[in-house]
Amino acid sequence: MQIHFIAIGGSAMHNLALALDFKGYIITGSDDVIFEPSKSRLADKGLLPEKFGWFPEKLHSDIDAVILGMHAKPDNPELLKSQELGLKIYSYPEFLYEQSKNKTRVVIGGSHGKTTITSMILHVLNYHDRPVDFMVGAQLDGFDRMVHLTEENDFIVLEGDEYLSSPIDRRPKFHLYQPNIALLSGIAWDHINVFPTFENYVEQFQIFVDSIVKGGSITYNEEDVEVKKVVEASENAIRKLPYQTPEYAVKDGETLLETPEGPMPIEVFGKHNLNNLAGAKWICQNMGVDEDDFYEAIATFSGASKRLEKIAEGKTSVAYKDFAHSPSKVAATTNAVKEQYPDRKLIACLELHTYSSFNPEFLKEYMGALDAADVAVVFYLPESVAIKKLEPVSGEQIKEAFERPDLKIYTNAEEFHNYVFGQNFDNSTLLLMSSGNYGGLDLEALKATVES
CATH class of the missing domain: 3.40.50.720 (NAD(P)-binding Rossmann-like Domain)
Known part of the structure; x- marks a missing residue:
């Protein structure tokens, strides 16, 4: 072809x-x-x-x-x-469906966690030499590409994005896959340029659940109120399989997952990632991987690219960067890092970069998102707001939205960089969160600073 x-x-x-x-x-x-x-x-x-x-x-x-x-x-x-x-013109998800319509389609949906859950599933399957087709939104260790398509594999694992399919097909991507096995991790309003109301956004997930093939299954995070409501209200003839965060403990900067064989150290951390792990476990079991094999494999999973990625570590200091930018992800990531290093000062820096984050109404969704940080910093470039043809956003608006009077705000890249490099990182954790590049912050130089 x-x-x-x-x-x-x-x-x-x-x-x-x-x-x-x-x-x-x-x-x-x-x-x-x-x-x-x-x-x-x-x-x-x-x-x-x-x-x-x-x-x-x-x-x-x-x-x-x-x-x-x-x-x-x-x-x-x-x-x-x-x-x-x-x-014949296809959108990206339309073509993926065409390539997989004779396979068992496993689709991972949700406002947050879907890349990590998809990555965990693929890591486990790869660990046990179980070949599958896939599409995932992050580069994974041991995989050459983020998309793999064959004629012979029985399963395809797809990350189910709710954003639009193409300029001429305004349907969310995950409406087109018609899953046999699905997962829904969470619902937190996002993409307000496309879904202007929360109700309109939630409706997309209702359509997703109703698109699951009759006799299929939905594995869902029952700790998320909206997810629970959407799944349990669906009249689709599917199996509904709830999951929740497993028991775990944090000791000396190490996370221990409770398993039938006792506590097991794992490389990922934070309540949201343990919740993701529980969802991945049930999907893997639906695909024929037994519980013991899942635990053996997941112990070696170090995370998806750009998701809580450790970029530097000194004797009493550590730095992470994360793709988090929506309010729910920012809150989950900040809480996770503080939980992992409770006795260290947490310096959390968030770059506002997306269309949604500059909307005055949506900004209110960030209330409390940085509360777990000892020092909270927001950086944004006014020119980014102008490029998106939005009204200017003031520092006072941002402080009010986060409800944090001590919030430090930088609107100049050089001043923000000077602030970061000017910190004493002894007994501290630095967390950088953005879907952008922090105004061109030199991460290699920062690594040397944190580790010195």
Whole structure:
């Protein structure tokens, strides 16, 4: 098959291109800009476009399918040419469904935790040499790509994102997968540019639960009030399997998970990650992995990329960075780090970076999110607000939203960097949270500072 990608450089899109190239398909693609690591990974396989930009002449009647990325606009010249030629156009999730409609589809959904849970499942299956197809939102140790597709594997494990499918398909991605086995980890309002009300956002998860194949199952976090409500109200003819956070203890900076064989040290930590682990365990058992084998494998899981990633450690100091940016994730991550190192000063730095986080109404959702920190810092760039064509946000608005009068606020990258490097990290934990890059903070230099 010959497949053309419009916006091939995206994180998900380039991984799908690599997976299909590995499968033996003929791949072409375009994009107006491609950043690392997508650029090098595409170049390594000979898939990097010769020139950046949109070239309608790349489209012709011999192309079997076009895959359209979210980065493209509805008036994209290549999309218009594809439509004119009558080519079959797929969104990313639509194409994944086409590749997996004869497999058992395992879909992990939720506002938070889905990447970690999917990663845990894949780690366990890989540990026990059980091959499956997959799509996950983070790079994992031991895996070449974030997408893997075959003809022969019986299962496919999919991270079920609730964001939109493509510029011309406004359905959330996870509505298209029709899972046989599903998990729902949590519901906390996000993507307000697409789902302007909480009720509208919750409705997407109701549709997801109702899309599960009849006779299938939903494994759900019963500690989340909204999840419990959505799952238990569904009239879909499926099995409903609740899970909750397992018993655990923290001793001398080490987390011990209670198992039938006694306490077992694990590398991940925090209540939210232990809750994720419980969900992953039930999904693995649904896929035929017994409990003992799950525990053996999960003991070696060190986390998904960008999720509570340790970046430096000294004698009495440690630094983590995390992808957390939504209110529920920020609160969970901050609490987890404080619980792991209760006797150390926690310096928590959050970069506001997303469309939602600059909305005055949504900002109120951050109330209490940094309460577990001894020192709380918020950094944001006013130009980021302007680029998103939003009204300016003041420091006072942010302090009021977090309900933390001692909150330190920086709106200049250099001043924020000077503050971070100026800290004494003795007996301290530094936590950096963002889906951005902290205004270009030099993490290698920071590592040396923390470890000195």
